[in-house]
Each structure stands twice: as C-alpha cells, then as structure tokens.
Amino acid sequence: MSENCLPKDFQLRIQDILPQRPASIFGPRLYQAFRINTLKISVEEALKQLSVSQVDFQKVSWCPYAIVVPKTVAGELLKSDLVKDGILYAQGLESMLAVMALDPLPNQRVLDLCAAPGSKTTQIAMHMHNTGVLVANEPVRDRFFRLKSVVELMGAQAKLTSIDGRRLQAREELFDRILVDAPCSCEGRFLMHEPKSFRFWSPRKIKEMSHKQKGLLLNAGRLLGPGGILVYATCTFAPEENEEVVDFVLRKTEGRMQLVPIDLPGVNTYPCLTQWQGRTYTSPLKLSARIYPDERMEGFFIAKFTNSHYK
DSSP: OOGGGSOHHHHHHHHHHOSSOOTTTTSOOOEEEEEEOTTTSOHHHHHHHHHHTTOOOEEETTEEEEEEEEHHHHHHHHTSHHHHTTSEEEOOHHHHHHHHHHOOOTTOEEEESSOTTOHHHHHHHHHHTTOSEEEEEOOSHHHHHHHHHHHHHHTOOOEEEOOOTTTOOOSSSOEEEEEEEOOOOOGGGOBTTBGGGGTTOOHHHHHHHHHHHHHHHHHHHHHEEEEEEEEEEESOOOGGGTHHHHHHHHHHTTTSEEEOOOOOTTOOEEOOOSEETTEEOOGGGGGSEEEOOOSSOOOEEEEEEEEOOOO
C-alpha cells in the first residue's frame, strides 16, 4: 500500500514538509510503548515482573520509565493485571517526550490545559511525586470523565476542571509549568492501512485547529508565572498548527514569551520550517523540534517557552 491512498491535498502538502520520506513513515507501527507508573511501583520492580512473566520488551535509552513491546504481543500485555491495576500504561513515546521537555518538579504549581485522556497528566504527577498542585483541565464532557478514570486508576493527585482552555483563569497563583498538548488535525497518526485515521482530515480543519490553538496557547501564556516553563505540543505536521501558532504567540507577547532549546538526545528530529506558503516565521523557531515518525513513534511537534519576566 502506498501514500496514494491518503487525501490528495495532504499528499501535496507533505511533499513540502517532509521531502524525504521512507516508505514506512505511514505504515504500521511495529511497537507499542508503555510507561511504568512509578506512583505505584519502582522501575526496577516493574522490569523484574516483566522479565519473570517473559514479556518480550525493550528499554528506551532516553526515558528510564518507558518500554516498548512488539505489537504482536502488546494485546496480551494490555489485558494483563499490570495494565488493569495501573502499574503499566499504554502511552506513545512521543507523548512522553512532551512531559520530559516540561520537566515538572515536586512542589510546583503545574497546569495540564488539554488533559484528556490523562496520559500526560499522570506522567506529570509521577515527576512531581504527587506533591505540589497539579490542575488537569478538559472541557469536553465525555473526555473529562475518561480523564477522571485514568487519574484515579494511576493513583495520581490532581485537581480536575472542565473549562474552555481559552477562558481558564488563575484563581490563585500563576503556574510554574504549563503543558498545552493541543487538539489538532492528528496528521502524525495517519496510517495508510487505516482510512479511519485520516477520515476527518481537511484543509478547513487545519485552519479551525490553528485558530483554536492560538487562543489556547496565548491564554496559557497569561497563566504562566515569571520564569516559568510552557510546553506546546501537537501530533500533526501542519505548519499552520505548529510554526504558525508559535510564531503568532512570540509576536503577540512582544518578547515576554521566549523559546528555549529542547534537548532530545537519541530522538530522530528534523528542522522546523522557516516559511510556509508565503509566510516567513521568526528565527527562534529553530529551537523547537519536529519528531520524525518511525516504527516506534508518531509524528510530533514540541515547542518550549519561558516567561522572560522574572520576579
């Protein structure tokens, strides 16, 4: 199966975004990633249990609490007590990268603005050792209850809210860390053999998502305390949802929000775009990262900001 089964407009766009693409880029993901939930078990004990159970897994060099297993055996692991009891959680490696870039610390105030289904929220709680204040926000009702279920299963301590992220206000202090894993057109998840993965894609949807993302990220910047860190992430290739959104916030905040480098050793990245369809983006965008999809990871984009106004 070739890329020709993907939407025609998408095929034309991706040629300019990813001019060099291995045949497997939109092929099946051969591995499923899992996160060891250190709120319930140590990494060492979890690996021991997996070995005793003869699970065919591989450790991930750049993430101590992540493993990958072949898709051929992932189904059995998903049915196991390790998953049912919240000791292991199925989560993409690219998703884990966003929280690692955020680097939340114990006793901080942290906001996950678009939190469902709870993958990153509970990973943040791990980094914080269930201390400090963690607010997880999800405005969509059914997704909110999915978030609530995952937070409870994983033993994470978080205050759950359900407000449009563009209107959320800081009722107390500003936040030390904010994650905006924004709703997007999900191009990084496209699979040629699964038409449902791109069923709802359209150029119009990209424009709608870009407009929403700008509002989310701009408001998140207002909630970030001086010297704080904000990570913006999407699982799409569309520059309108990545570089354009980041460029918009950099210009709109007039130097208050600044990009900082992202260190992703061992991860296959490629340069961000400096221009797209007649638009030129600000030079600091090179500090952001585009994650190349492969047999273990989906396509992803991460930008890391700091609030340059110090106390």
